[in-house]
Amino acid sequence: MNLIVNRTAVFFGLMFLIGSMAGCYKPVANTSAEERDQPEAAITETRAESDSEMGNTSENVNKTETLSMDAPAPSAGGFRGNVEANLKRFGLDLTSVADESNPVQSRILREYGAVLLTTAAPPSKIMFTSESQVEAFQAKAEIGSGTLGGVTIELQREALSALQNAAEQAKAAGFTITPRDGQEAARRSYAKTLDLWNSRFLKACDHWTGKGRLSKAEADRLKSLPIGQQVEEVLEIEKKGIYFNTFFNNSILSSVAAPGTSQHISMLAFDASEYGNPAVRKILAENGWFRTVQNDEPHFTYLGRKESDLGPLGLKKVAKGSGEYWVPDL
Ligand SMILES: [Zn+2]
Incomplete structure (x- = not known):
């Protein structure tokens, strides 16, 4: 009898484990409106398509497994070395993400490239050139949706959760963190x-x-x-x-990002109304949100890193006007 009970328990235990593992990779509760409206099959199809868009081959390990891997700690090799290590989690490399022989892409890499060090999913292209490329990237990322200052915004789930933590900390300290210009402060098409x-x-x-x-x-x-x-x-x-x-x-x-290059497309950027407040910037930084695009004062990028790791990762701090920016040291 005991043996049967134990076997049954093991069986259900295993079923539960398999069930919860599958659950890890499903776009659940907080997915975007577009994803929610799609039947399950369509999502699978989009994901398969996006794998090929991301330059993956059949030899590459399953995308969902690589997505769950932690971002590597800082290593030698400066900005490029650390970006390569970070992209590797997604079967990407720097040459597939940025064509540096192209003067525009080379400039974009220097100006917006810090985002490639994010602990979330980095953009698969430094410059997306079509809606379908962007849709493929966004369909693959885990999207979270939440309300901040009465506005519903969408970001990669990890980035959103860090932002919500920052907003709570700010509230406890008597401040707010709210989106500037409504919904467009976060995800953009x-x-x-x-x-x-x-x-x-x-x-x-x-x-x-x-x-x-x-x-x-x-x-x-x-x-x-x-x-x-x-x-x-x-x-x-x-x-x-x-x-x-x-x-x-x-x-x-x-005055405007080149089309397809905005970090908002990667759902890793947030424009905060309270950008001028150093106390708010400090709270955002403690939660992995830093300013990485020079002169774009309200614009914060989710790197998910500790500030003390940014230098070793190959970013340099540039002091400008009312504050500082972390940009690729290239
Ligand atoms: Zn912005």
Whole structure:
């Protein structure tokens, strides 16, 4: 009798264990509206597709297993060495994530690349060039949704949970942490980053055509280019003093991220209304949230790291204006 009971207990114990292991990898409760609306089969399909998008081969270990691995501690090799070690968890390497022979991607890596050291899922491309690439990445990441300052935001689950901890700590200290500009303070789609880019780019085309500095034919040619090339050529034209930012007096990149490059796409960025408060920044830093994009004052990036590890990971601290930024030491 005892033997039977024990066998039964072992059987149910095993079933429970298998059940809970499977549960680890399922997009549950907090998944995005899009994911919730999809039947289970569609999610599996999207994930399989995104594996190939991420440059994975069939030899690579199961993606869900690698996702659960902890980020490696700082090691020698500076920024590049540490990024390579971090990307390896996802079957990625730096050359597949950033094409450094491309001047735009090389610049983006230097300016936004700190995010590649995150303990969550780093972007599979430093510059996504289509909605389908972004969707594939976002479908694979574990997305959490939560309310902060009355606004529902979406981030990678690990990043959201760290942000919620920070918000609680801030509350206990008499402060708040709230999203700036509503929902867009967190997750963004590729289309949103393209809209933002076009809001500057198209306006500047009209402005400079009106001034006679850009011919109509040249403006039309620029508009028809594939996005990566369009960004490259805009930055080239800016060298002649024909600027594409809001006030036509500085690089377009000073006022908007190139399409597909925003850390908000990776769901690892949050724009905080309270960015000017050093006490709030300290609480965010204690929870793994740091400013990593110079001059973008309200913008925080989830690195999930201790501040004391940032230097050894290959980031350097740049003091600017009212605060500091951690940027790739390249
Ligand atoms: Zn931002």
